[in-house]
Amino acid sequence: MNILLVGAGLSGAVIGRRLAEAGHTITIIDGRDHIGGNCHTERDTETGVMVHVYGPHIFHTDDEEVWDYVNSYTTFMPYKNRVKTTSEGQVFSLPINLHTINQYYGKTMRPDEARDFIAGIGDSSVQEPQTFEEQAQKFVGPDLYKAFFEGYTIKQWGCSPTELPASILKRLPVRFNYDDNYFFHRFQGMPENGYTPMIEAILDHPSITVHLETWFDATSAADYDHVFYSGPLDGYFGYELGRLGYRTLDFEKFTYQGDYQGCAVMNYGDRDVPYTRITEHKHFSPWEEHEGSVCYKEFSRSCEPEDIPYYPIRQVKEKAQLSEYVALAEKTAGVTFVGRLGTYRYLDMDVTIREAMDTAAMFLKKGKDTPAFVKSPL
Ligand code: FAD
Ligand code: UDP
Numbered sequence: 001m002n003i004l005l006v007g008a009g010l011s012g013a014v015i016g017r018r019l020a021e022a023g024h025t026i027t028i029i030d031g032r033d034h035i036g037g038n039c040h041t042e043r044d045t046e047t048g049v050m051v052h053v054y055g056p057h058i059f060h061t062d063d064e065e066v067w068d069y070v071n072s073y074t075t076f077m078p079y080k081n082r083v084k085t086t087s088e089g090q091v092f093s094l095p096i097n098l099h100t101i102n103q104y105y106g107k108t109m110r111p112d113e114a115r116d117f118i119a120g121i122g123d124s125s126v127q128e129p130q131t132f133e134e135q136a137q138k139f140v141g142p143d144l145y146k147a148f149f150e151g152y153t154i155k156q157w158g159c160s161p162t163e164l165p166a167s168i169l170k171r172l173p174v175r176f177n178y179d180d181n182y183f184f185h186r187f188q189g190m191p192e193n194g195y196t197p198m199i200e201a202i203l204d205h206p207s208i209t210v211h212l213e214t215w216f217d218a219t220s221a222a223d224y225d226h227v228f229y230s231g232p233l234d235g236y237f238g239y240e241l242g243r244l245g246y247r248t249l250d251f252e253k254f255t256y257q258g259d260y261q262g263c264a265v266m267n268y269g270d271r272d273v274p275y276t277r278i279t280e281h282k283h284f285s286p287w288e289e290h291e292g293s294v295c296y297k298e299f300s301r302s303c304e305p306e307d308i309p310y311y312p313i314r315q316v317k318e319k320a321q322l323s324e325y326v327a328l329a330e331k332t333a334g335v336t337f338v339g340r341l342g343t344y345r346y347l348d349m350d351v352t353i354r355e356a357m358d359t360a361a362m363f364l365k366k367g368k369d370t371p372a373f374v375k376s377p378l
Pocket of ligand 2: 085094148149150152153156168169171172267268269
């Protein structure tokens, strides 16, 4: 069959490759002038540093098949994400661990003591935390919540943590040992030459043709037997039910001679610092040596029509709107909506790849009867 994939990010590349290997003819279009979607990396011409153009991307997964898949297309180097945060004039280690707790309270507690101490200051009146704030108050108490989460979260999401779901914070563990690895997955790493060559290798198949700087036009869909769409769900329907809310990011780039901050990611918990974090890209490739350095100051704000949508907001209003779009999509024949924008969800790279593999498998079984969503966005 002749298949159109909209978007040359991970979703489009993985689905395209699987279907090309099964004998289908694949056309992939992307409106940008490069492949890789938001995982795109490129070397800075001035310093030679590998830059994560759309923000820091660290690969972490428990899914062995996904790990084997990415390793079959590129070499992954060992990489552990060790994030620091600056709050009230001091630098602390994240995620909150025994070092953070002891440093914050000026104590030398052992694991059990710290566990009891935090349990004592956590808000025990909260049974089942519903909001971000309740989750934080219950598990770390008011001081650590204010120092590390409240200000950062207001800057990141532009609203009070009382309006956000607890699930956002559940992504971050609290540890009662000195493990400061941001992630707890079995497999973690960084592609030696960045993500774009990996995605290029996935796309390197004689039955795949990629057209860049080509935005999707609904009339062209008629030329294909099926479309997989990884662009924004609301955009497919010309935003006819309004725009789904996103946060966008502004990156203020600056260069530095030497080592600017000594780590890849420094968060800023204080409300009066306008950015959320500074990323120093050369620390993502510790096996390389560069005298110069490239840093991004990251600012979060509401996404306007001309901006790049980054984080889906998914609060009550957006979820109601989303269900209307889902109903519309389910009535639309010949299109399957995939990926972070097509399903309006925050998806890590490993989950994106897993879902792309499952979507391709579903298409190989059901062909044109593949539903609008292989994974429900609701
Ligand atoms: P995308 O990468 O967004 O690709 C979609 C592509 O479709 C884009 O190239 C776009 O140009 C194109 N497109 C859109 N609309 C159209 C149209 N109408 N016509 C033509 N082309 C179109 N994951 C991790 O695992 N680890 C991390 O550390 C991590 N960090 C992240 C940091 C940030 C700031 C963000 C926002 C995400 C992060 N992620 C991370 C998630 C990761 O970016 C996603 O998993 C991944 O990009 C999803 O791939 P995708 O193909 O679904 O979407
Ligand atoms: N967060 C915070 N302070 C930090 C880091 C994270 O308050 O120093 C909150 C913030 O609301 C963020 C959420 O925890 O959206 C999840 O953190 P994660 O690092 O997973 O953020 P993401 O990768 O989504 O930017």
